[in-house]
Amino acid sequence: MGILTGKKGIIFGALNDKSIAWKAAEAAAREGAEIVLTNTAAAMRFGTTKILGEQLQAPVIAADATSVSDLEALVESAMAHFSGQFDFVLHSVGMSPNIRKSIPYENINYDLMGKTLDISALSWHKLLQVLYQKDAIRKGGSVVALSYIAADRVVSGYSDMADAKALLQSITRNFGHIFGKERGVRVNTISQSPTMTSAGSGIAGMDKMFDFANKLAPLGNASAEACADYIVMLFSDYTRSVTLQNLYHDGGFSSMIVSAEVL
Ligand code: NAI
Numbered sequence: 001m002g003i004l005t006g007k008k009g010i011i012f013g014a015l016n017d018k019s020i021a022w023k024a025a026e027a028a029a030r031e032g033a034e035i036v037l038t039n040t041a042a043a044m045r046f047g048t049t050k051i052l053g054e055q056l057q058a059p060v061i062a063a064d065a066t067s068v069s070d071l072e073a074l075v076e077s078a079m080a081h082f083s084g085q086f087d088f089v090l091h092s093v094g095m096s097p098n099i100r101k102s103i104p105y106e107n108i109n110y111d112l113m114g115k116t117l118d119i120s121a122l123s124w125h126k127l128l129q130v131l132y133q134k135d136a137i138r139k140g141g142s143v144v145a146l147s148y149i150a151a152d153r154v155v156s157g158y159s160d161m162a163d164a165k166a167l168l169q170s171i172t173r174n175f176g177h178i179f180g181k182e183r184g185v186r187v188n189t190i191s192q193s194p195t196m197t198s199a200g201s202g203i204a205g206m207d208k209m210f211d212f213a214n215k216l217a218p219l220g221n222a223s224a225e226a227c228a229d230y231i232v233m234l235f236s237d238y239t240r241s242v243t244l245q246n247l248y249h250d251g252g253f254s255s256m257i258v259s260a261e262v263l
Helices: 018-032 040-048 049-056 069-082 111-133 159-185 206-216 223-236
Strands: 010-012 033-041 058-060 086-091 139-146 186-192 246-251
Touching: 010 018, 010 069, 018 033, 018 086, 018 223, 033 049, 033 111, 040 049, 040 058, 049 058, 049 086, 058 069, 069 111, 086 111, 086 223, 111 139, 111 159, 139 159, 139 223, 159 186, 186 223, 223 246
Parallel strands: 010 033, 010 086, 033 058, 086 139, 139 186, 186 246
Antiparallel strands: none
16 A cells, blocks of 8 residues: 555564564565664574565664664664664564573573563663664654563563563653654554564463464454554554554454353
């Protein structure tokens, strides 16, 4: 439909063709956007971000989202590439070393928890702050991060990622308030269904959780492709008055307690 025609933006987190960010980059390009892709240098070595860059004719720039200097260099490069301000950013970044090492929540390692919070939540504040300080986003622009329902309700096994997502949503409201008031920029999170990606598959019991959510949600789990379409809509002008929100994209799961099928 070309709803992003003339728009430009940065997409974080496309590791492989299962990544939500990968689908979002394809959908944004399909809708007419120009894109810069970014991921960590390590992810670019082991993942396939560069292949996506070639497919979409998008520059791929390495940046660690926890490093303010990397984010500054990335935003400067994007502004040079786009010849000025741009319109959207997707933060599709998350990782918990405690989950990776199967350390239970009640026995958590606090150094690792600090890393979880830095990668999965503080990076969001750092990104917003760099974008704000560099006045990188055009008025009416849209910045989106990905969350999960464990920010609001208990999902056993989600461990310190639940705390990270709660902080991510809080930063969305608090920074979004300033970005909206001062610059007319929208800031939202999308709370996505369980999705079979590298990050998703790392959660203990993911297969069962995926099946449970799929049964409970009246529309079933939302796919990564459907999430990409929702992200594109949030980047577009059709959502120009939507900000400071955590938007459930989960087939209705978040409003359910029980269904005949699950019983
Ligand atoms: P993914 O593993 O494909 O993407 C995660 C990305 O984060 C990877 O590209 C990885 O390289 C990047 N990353 C990790 N540390 C980084 C750092 N320091 N700097 C920059 N990038 C870094 O998995 P997925 O599922 O596409 O994850 C994207 C987002 O969606 C994450 O925020 C995740 O928590 C969220 N989400 C995922 C769900 C799922 O079930 N897969 C459900 C709800 C939300």
